[in-house]
Amino acid sequence: MNKKDIKGLRFIISAFSILLILFTWATLSGYRMLDVFSSSEWEPEGNASGTHHYNHK
Amino acid sequence: MAGTDLPIQPLMQECSECKTSFKRYTHNQSRFFGCSVCGCWFHIKPDGTLTRDRKVMKKTIIRKDPFQPGRPITFGEVKYIMISRAEKADKSAMQYKWREYGLFHPLHGYAWLSEYDGHWVLLKETIISPKKNSSTEVVFDAKPFHLFQKYKSATTSAAGEFHSNVLNESVSYFEYIAPPFLLSCESGKSYTKWFYGESLFPEDVAKAAGINKSELPSPSGVGAVQVSKSNFSHRSLVILSAIAIGLLIAIHLGTIANMEEREVVAMNETISDSLMGTTLASPSFVLPDKNANLEFSYYSNVSNNWAEAEILLVNDNTNEMRGLSLGAEYYSGYDDEGSWSEGDLNTNKLLSSVGPGTYHLNVKQTKGGNGGGNNFSLNVRYDVPIDSNFYIMLLIMTLFPAISWLRQRQFEKSRWMNSDYSPFNTWEDE
Numbered sequence: 418m419n420k421k422d423i424k425g426l427r428f429i430i431s432a433f434s435i436l437l438i439l440f441t442w443a444t445l446s447g448y449r450m451l452d453v454f455s456s457s458e459w460e461p462e463g464n465a466s467g468t469h470h471y472n473h474k
Numbered sequence: 475m476a477g478t479d480l481p482i483q484p485l486m487q488e489c490s491e492c493k494t495s496f497k498r499y500t501h502n503q504s505r506f507f508g509c510s511v512c513g514c515w516f517h518i519k520p521d522g523t524l525t526r527d528r529k530v531m532k533k534t535i536i537r538k539d540p541f542q543p544g545r546p547i548t549f550g551e552v553k554y555i556m557i558s559r560a561e562k563a564d565k566s567a568m569q570y571k572w573r574e575y576g577l578f579h580p581l582h583g584y585a586w587l588s589e590y591d592g593h594w595v596l597l598k599e600t601i602i603s604p605k606k607n608s609s610t611e612v613v614f615d616a617k618p619f620h621l622f623q624k625y626k627s628a629t630t631s632a633a634g635e636f637h638s639n640v641l642n643e644s645v646s647y648f649e650y651i652a653p654p655f656l657l658s659c660e661s662g663k664s665y666t667k668w669f670y671g672e673s674l675f676p677e678d679v680a681k682a683a684g685i686n687k688s689e690l691p692s693p694s695g696v697g698a699v700q701v702s703k704s705n706f707s708h709r710s711l712v713i714l715s716a717i718a719i720g721l722l723i724a725i726h727l728g729t730i731a732n733m734e735e736r737e738v739v740a741m742n743e744t745i746s747d748s749l750m751g752t753t754l755a756s757p758s759f760v761l762p763d764k765n766a767n768l769e770f771s772y773y774s775n776v777s778n779n780w781a782e783a784e785i786l787l788v789n790d791n792t793n794e795m796r797g798l799s800l801g802a803e804y805y806s807g808y809d810d811e812g813s814w815s816e817g818d819l820n821t822n823k824l825l826s827s828v829g830p831g832t833y834h835l836n837v838k839q840t841k842g843g844n845g846g847g848n849n850f851s852l853n854v855r856y857d858v859p860i861d862s863n864f865y866i867m868l869l870i871m872t873l874f875p876a877i878s879w880l881r882q883r884q885f886e887k888s889r890w891m892n893s894d895y896s897p898f899n900t901w902e903d904e
Contacts, residue, residue, distance in 0.1 A: 425704070447766035450866050
């Protein structure tokens with residue numbers, strides 16, 4: 418294995434390590450990676466205070 | 475002696491036509507001489523005098539070629555001297571031309587530097603003949619070599635010193651490849667020689683000759699024994715990818731096993747039309763001391779109608795809110811082709827990374843016209859596995875070797891495009 422191979426493989430190992438760390442972090446923090454592109458969440462306006470018109474049984 | 479100046483002084487030779495002086499490094503081993511200045515071709519007599527071969531017309535000398543006889547060129551520890559330069563062509567297709575440069579060292583003997591379309595190979599004669607496996611494969615040095623090309627060559631120009639009358643002879647070649655190695659079988663009227671060579675990058679040749687790479691012809695296409703400039707081997711990448719995917723699966727299964735996956739909200743409500751659009755509040759629930767997701771599952775029994783719930787997740791301590799909408803729509807009917815239906819009564823959505831605290835939901839149900847939508851159920855589960863994360867990572871990790879394989883395959887296809895014996899022809903062109 419020459420120097421060029423080692424340099425290339427180091428890059429690949431680094432890339433895979435970053436991916437695994439990212440995956441572990443996302444899994445442990447309950448983060449869905451697809452939210453980066455499309456989230457079902459919207460930004461609420463105002464505040465949550467006020468009368469609740471319905472009380473759960 | 476390797477790496478030092480030549481141990482034997484060259485003979486001085488004068489072109490009898492243009493009177494230019496040259497050095498003759500191989501002494502009496504050379505029997506023919508081409509003047510690189512006037513292009514005349516000579517037979518060298520044993521006493522060293524030149525007799526011009528007038529049957530041979532003056533050949534075009536490419537003066538811009540930096541490789542002219544007399545140039546030192548160092549490969550490894552061996553400092554060769556360039557003794558000849560010949561341009562050859564495929565006899566059956568004269569537009570395919572390549573150049574061969576003869577190299578000489580008194581102790582290390584001869585070597586040949588060959589250039590075609592900017593791709594370089596350094597060859598040395600081998601006395602060991604390869605073992606023939608089939609009509610298109612030979613084995614040499616325990617490696618299989620595949621037939622790449624066979625052709626007859628004609629020399630179109632020559633300068634420097636030569637053992638034979640290269641301008642008047644036709645040579646047959648069989649070339650076998652195992653990149654980056656090349657085996658070339660050269661057959662003349664009364665001899666057969668095998669040459670073993672290895673591909674060189676242009677920068678290696680430029681460095682060996684002590685010139686700038688820009689002075690060399692730019693490579694075109696993929697050379698017969700050119701190796702990819704990729705920074706790693708495909709096999710290493712496949713092994714690394716397999717290890718990474720193994721770790722990914724282990725982490726995925728390990729984290730799934732430790733997830734709580736419990737229900738924190740279960741609402742099943744019926745709202746009259748007059749109360750439609752009002753806000754319903756769920757009971758409060760406590761999320762423990764870590765960030766995790768919430769999975770919302772919504773159902774409404776609509777028929778040819780739609781219903782939607784706007785949901786606010788409210789932190790009771792900080793009053794911070796996060797919102798999302800879930801809907802159900804379902805339409806059906808009959809047309810010329812029979813019954814049809816579209817839409818879904820269920821929706822699932824995920825809220826990422828919800829922090830610890832006490833929360834409740836504010837839910838506002840709305841709907842279209844008649845056709846249900848007064849009933850809905852909403853279930854919220856805490857800390858569920860996110861399979862999409864796993865599949866995204868699996869896809870990315872598989873893409874690395876897949877792209878590498880495709881690139882390697884394209885590279886090999888380009889290489890074999892110059893061959894009549896391509897392994898890609900038989901099954902790909904069908």
